[in-house]
Amino acid sequence: MTELLHYEFMQRALIAAVLVGLVTPVIGTFLVQRRLALLGDGIGHVALTGVALGLLTSTSPVVTAAVVATLGAVLMELVRVRTRTSGDVALALLFYGGIAGGVLLIGLTPGASNATLTSFLFGSVSTVAEEDIWIVVVLAVGVLAVLAIFGRELFVLCQDEEVARAHGLPVRFLSILLAVTAALTVVIAMRVVGVLMVSALMIIPVAAAQQLSRSFRVTMGLAVLIGLASSLGGLTTSFYSDLAPGATIVLLALLVYCVAVVVGGVLRRVTRRRGSTPLPPVSGSPTDTMIQTDRGKVTP
Amino acid sequence: MSAQFTGEGDHTPDAPPAFQAIDAHAAYDGVPVLNGVDLRIPSGQTMAVLGPNGSGKSTLMRAMLGIVPLTSGEIRIHGTPLRRFRDWKRIGYVPQRLTAGGAVPATVREIVASGQVARRRRLSLSTKADRAAVDDALAAVDLSDRAGDAVRELSGGQQQRVLIARALAGRPDTFVMDEPMAGVDAENQRALARAIARLREQGSTVVLVLHELGPLENVIERAVVLEHGRAVHDGAPPEADGECARPGHEHQHPHPDPNDPDPRVAPTDAHTEIVRLEVPHRD
Numbered sequence: 001m002t003e004l005l006h007y008e009f010m011q012r013a014l015i016a017a018v019l020v021g022l023v024t025p026v027i028g029t030f031l032v033q034r035r036l037a038l039l040g041d042g043i044g045h046v047a048l049t050g051v052a053l054g055l056l057t058s059t060s061p062v063v064t065a066a067v068v069a070t071l072g073a074v075l076m077e078l079v080r081v082r083t084r085t086s087g088d089v090a091l092a093l094l095f096y097g098g099i100a101g102g103v104l105l106i107g108l109t110p111g112a113s114n115a116t117l118t119s120f121l122f123g124s125v126s127t128v129a130e131e132d133i134w135i136v137v138v139l140a141v142g143v144l145a146v147l148a149i150f151g152r153e154l155f156v157l158c159q160d161e162e163v164a165r166a167h168g169l170p171v172r173f174l175s176i177l178l179a180v181t182a183a184l185t186v187v188i189a190m191r192v193v194g195v196l197m198v199s200a201l202m203i204i205p206v207a208a209a210q211q212l213s214r215s216f217r218v219t220m221g222l223a224v225l226i227g228l229a230s231s232l233g234g235l236t237t238s239f240y241s242d243l244a245p246g247a248t249i250v251l252l253a254l255l256v257y258c259v260a261v262v263v264g265g266v267l268r269r270v271t272r273r274r275g276s277t278p279l280p281p282v283s284g285s286p287t288d289t290m291i292q293t294d295r296g297k298v299t300p
Numbered sequence: 301m302s303a304q305f306t307g308e309g310d311h312t313p314d315a316p317p318a319f320q321a322i323d324a325h326a327a328y329d330g331v332p333v334l335n336g337v338d339l340r341i342p343s344g345q346t347m348a349v350l351g352p353n354g355s356g357k358s359t360l361m362r363a364m365l366g367i368v369p370l371t372s373g374e375i376r377i378h379g380t381p382l383r384r385f386r387d388w389k390r391i392g393y394v395p396q397r398l399t400a401g402g403a404v405p406a407t408v409r410e411i412v413a414s415g416q417v418a419r420r421r422r423l424s425l426s427t428k429a430d431r432a433a434v435d436d437a438l439a440a441v442d443l444s445d446r447a448g449d450a451v452r453e454l455s456g457g458q459q460q461r462v463l464i465a466r467a468l469a470g471r472p473d474t475f476v477m478d479e480p481m482a483g484v485d486a487e488n489q490r491a492l493a494r495a496i497a498r499l500r501e502q503g504s505t506v507v508l509v510l511h512e513l514g515p516l517e518n519v520i521e522r523a524v525v526l527e528h529g530r531a532v533h534d535g536a537p538p539e540a541d542g543e544c545a546r547p548g549h550e551h552q553h554p555h556p557d558p559n560d561p562d563p564r565v566a567p568t569d570a571h572t573e574i575v576r577l578e579v580p581h582r583d
Contacts, residue, residue, distance in 0.1 A: 033404040149422050156417045159406070160399045166365045166476070167418040168388030206404065214450035215407040 004239050012133050013125040013192075013235055013245070019140040020189045020201060021231035025209075025223035026147055027185045028202030029216070030178060034158035039076075039179065040199035042091040043186045045098030046072030048195050050187075051120045052105035055112050061120070062135050066187045072098065073179035081172070123194030123246030125235065132191060139184045146181050154178055155216065192231065193246035200250045201227060208257040211264030226256050315343045316379025318474050318505040319364050324373035326356075326363050326529075333359045335529035336373070343378070343474075346496070346506040346519055348537065351526035353511075358396075360526065361478055361509045365393060378474070389419035392467030394477040398451060398459045408454070408462050409447040412437055415466035437468035441495055457488025464495055474505040481514055489515050513537055 004010045031039055050068030054061030072094055080090045106112050119127065128136075147154070157164040157174045164171050182202075189198045209222035234249030241248075319341040326334040333356045341347055351357040362368040364375055366382050375382040378390065392415070413426070413434050420430065438444045441461035446454065451462055460480055467475055480496075481489050493515040499506050500519060513520060517537065525533035 029404055035403075152414070152417050152420065152422070155410075156414050159411070159414065160395060162362075162367050163393060163395055165367045166388075166391065166393035166395075168366075168386065168391075169417065210403060210405055214405045214448070214453070216404055216410050219404055 004236065009126050009128070010239065012128045012130065014232070015133055016125055016128050016136055016192050017231040017235045017249075018228065019136055020192045021228035022224055023140045023143050023185055024189050024198075024201040025205040025227035026220060027143060027178075027182055028206045029209075029220045029223055030147075030154050030158050031182060031202060032206045032210075033155075033216070034178070036182075037203050038088070038091050038199060039073075039182050040186055040202045042076065042094035042098070043069050043073055043179075043183045044190070044195035044198040045095045045102075047098070047183070047186050047190055047198075048117065048120060049098050049101030049105060051190075051195075052102040052109065052117065055116060056105050056109040060131065060135070062132050062187060062191070065190060066135075066139065066184060069183035069186055070180050073183035074176055077172075077176045077179045081175075119194075120190060121194050121196050122244065123190070123192050123197065125192045125245045128191050136188050136191070139188050143181050143184055143188070146177065150174065150177060192235075193249055197246055197250050200253065201231070204250070204253040204257050205230065208253070208260035211257075211260040212267065226253065226260075230256060316376070317341055318343045318345070318378060319507065320374075320376040320379075321360065321364065322374040322376070324360065324363060324375065325371045326359055326368055327371050328359075332371075333529050334363065334370075334373075337526070337529065337531055339524060339531065339534075341505065341507060343505055344503050345521055346500040346508075347522040347524065348508045348510045348513065348516070348520045349524050349526060350510055350513070350533075350538070355526040356529040357509050357526045358478060359529075361476060361507065364507075365391070365476060389470055390472050390474050391418075392470055392472035392475045394460075394463045394467050394475065394480055396478040396480075396482060397456075398463055405450045405452065407448055408438070408443060408451055408465075409434065411451050411462055412447075412465045412469045415469035417470075419470055433471055434469050437465040440468055440498065441465045442491060455485070455488075457484040457491075460484050460488065461491060461495075464492065473503075474507075475499060476507045478509045479511060480508065481516070482511060486515075493519060 005014075028037075028040070031037055047065040047069040049072075050065035051061040053068060054064035057064070076090050076094055079093065080086075102117060103114060106114060106117055109116075153164070153169050153174055154177075156167060156169060157171060157178070161171060164174070185202065186195070186198045189201055193201055205223040205226040206219065208226050209219045213219040213222055230253035231249050234252045235245050237243065237252070238245040238248040317340045319339070321337050321339040324334050324337045324339075325332065335356075337356070337360055339360070349357045349360060359368055363370055364377070364382075366375070366385075377385045378387065380387070398411070413430075415437070416426075416430055416433065420426075435444070438447055441464055443458065443461055443465060446458070451459060454462065460483075464477070464480065467477075477496075480492055484492065496506060496508070496516065497519045500521075508516065508520070510516065513523070520537045522535065523533065523537040524531050525538065
């Protein structure tokens, strides 16, 4: 088991996997709550343009990806608010702009082809260089710091934007902050699972955790555990079985999700039978669906 | 701005009004919704803004909190122009419903504690006083025993009480509630009315946007009735009129959109789509 620690590239890969498993579910919890689950995907595509820009200008692709993804995230927030484009359409604009930009720029880069992009599309954790690790560490610390400082405000924002406004919170600033934090998280995870699967690590652990939890805090904690288990487990499995690490990590997370759905269903049935917290008689919201009561009526 | 803020109302006779709207105009997509509303809500008053759907009552309330911008006119909160108002911990806003965020579960206690966001410093841990305020708020709406439950397991009426508890947890002295009785069963309505009566006794300012007075009839000191974006009545609450105004009447709300964003026509099935299209800042 310890033999994979003897390889320097695996040491770096493990560090990256730990950071990714830790950071992505935390930001993912806020994104899911804000119903922006696909934001990470949109930003991932934009990051691809950044990668190509880095290759074209012979600078670190991770750095240029961070810069371009951040700009993309800010731009998307502005597009969403200013032009009344709905969130999903704004995301679609990012998707296509990002991919097209990446392919265009890589075509201009001497000695590079779309195949060069493949390692960024699907991840190549084993080729992570030492300087990449340092950048990833700094980004991860930054993301966690932002969430520690602004977490309470972001919780209110993601719960209900109008309430956030009525509390006098800086809604515009917080929205952009969340988008930028998500962008940096995408860059952190990019090398491990690739831009096409970045969002999976933000969303799947959260989706699994919420099957088993009734609180925001516990959901986030569980999601981090699931994220860490998937990324470390997936990386180790791929090392011994010679599988693609990014895909293995994501499929492992999906497996955890399936187990969580079953376990969560059983747990709910058991507590319901025991009647520890009897369900209210008048309710339009069954426990296992996510949307609330029917507003227009007094009785269901 | 005192650090020892107690949640008691401001009783000094020359205290500025809790809210003041001066010739307030607002519009959605160029369609005027408020057409020059002048309103002065003295500190400590319990008052209702009434009116049919589309009268502008919700918009007025949202404009008073800066959620909807005015096209002209001015809003003052406790004497300070809205733009420069920073003392948000004095304001407790109760939205029309719990949007339940996204799919992430949250407990009743988490939601209630989030009402303290305006009064707590970043990176601060919750103090004993913070937790006591949350306990008190939960007790005030009789939900102490549900604190650990997920809010989505609660009925609509209980969720409404959670929202009131969230406002209470910040210990504000000025409450703004958007149709707290809508979609709430009779028993929960009475519980809400009791909670609001207690706020009034404490000297808090309470502004309610209501479709009908219902069980709040005896709590409301003053009612302003809006029609077509103008105040058409200001004074004692209007007499109960017909079956719909009786306390406990279970009203079937004809408008499917919870935001009631006020096109000026009376509700018909045909315009519900328009309503939906005209809500800004909604995703």
